Amino acid sequence: MSEVQSSFQQALIGNRNMEDTNKFLTKFKGCYFGNTQLNLEFLENLDDFEIRDDDVFIITYPKSGTSWFQQLLSLIYFEEHRKGIGNLETVDRVPFFEYNFRKMDFVERPSPRLFATHLPYYLVPRGLKNKKAKIIYIYRNPKDVMCSYFHFSKNVTLQVTSSFEEFMEQFLEGKVLGSLWFDHIKGWYEHKSLFNIQFLMYEEMKKDLKGSLSKVCKFLGKELSEEEMDAIVRQATFQNMKYDPRANYKNIIKTRYGLEAKGHFLRKGTIGDWKNHMTVEQNERFDKIFQRKMKDFPLKFIWDMNEE
Structure with a gap:
């Protein structure tokens, strides 16, 4: 392909990506939000939202284990959810x-209130800075995040009409819901001293769910029996969640995205699926950008299931 053809193709991709971005996303204070169910007035007053001392926030970049952790918190805090008595979906809990x-x-919700959010550190209510309410930040290797995000945007939210290659460009430019992955995780980590926050790796949860659960319960000050812990681990496996309507968002997809949405909200949840998507060239390019942007970043990442 000639240089002129290549430039022309890039321009076409750029235009199409921009159309997708404008159609589905709204930029607010430097961060992209999805247009579905977005309440700008709520966002504008977020800083003043009154935080309670026993509030718990799960914070993630999209496709980093949010639904999984919503289920985990529901099982930790609600006995009826654990015992399968209540039919309330995790998105309600x-x-x-x-x-x-x-x-x-939210003001009327009984304590402890549990929330999930993709907000960057600078947009959360200032009440979180009194360090009493708890934050759990779940992070995942960004190659798997990007691949999971591509499938989700293509099959569930129907926001992407592009190829994986084109989506990779959008992802690396931060023109997706949640904006740039690098900024999100670095922002939260670099400002961690302002919050009562624990960082948890998605891949560690995959490798040792019970160990991760113990760590979380200790942070939350929740004492559970061995039997309760085993029940949570059993119900929070990816396969069980995929077919549990309380946990897998199936009903939400129908009401929120319409009947055209296909595929599961929870797809694979594996480690290293990026190897099935990225070419050698794409992988090398991603690695260069990662090394440049994450130089000296102290959190470790697991890229492969066999990696320790």
Whole structure:
């Protein structure tokens, strides 16, 4: 392909990506939000949202284990969820903070209130800085995040009409819901001293769910029996969640994205699926960008299931 053809193709991709971005996303204070169920007035007043001392926030970049952790928190905090007595979905027990698609009155919710959010550190309510409410930040290797995000955007939210190669460009430019992955994780980590926060790796949860659960319970100050812990681990496996309507968002997909949405909200949840998507060239390019942007970043990443 000639240089002129290549430039022309890049321009076409850029235009198409921009159309997708404008159609599905809204930029607010430097961060991209999905248009579905977005309440700009709520966002504008976020800083003043009153935080309670026993609030718990799960914070993630999209496709980093949010639904999984919503299920985990539901199982930790609600005995009826653990015993399968209550039919309440996890999204009702641990609602999304900035996408309130159930139109809940958060002020009226009984304590402890549990929330999930993709917000960057600079947009969360200032009450979180009193360090009493707890934050759990779950992070995942960005190659798997990007691959999972591509499938989710293509099959569930129907926001992507492009190829994987084109989506990779959008992802690396931060023109996706949640904006740039690098900024999200670095922002939270670099400002961790402002918050009562624990960082948890998605891949560690995959390798040792019970160990991760113990760590989380200790941080939350929750004492559970061995039997309760085993029940949580059993119900929180990816396969069980995939077919548990309380945990897998199937009903939400129908109401929120329409019947055209296909595929599972939870797809694979594996480590290293990026190897099935990325060419050698794409992988090398990603590695260069990662090394440049994450130089001296102290959190470790696991890229492969066999890696320790």
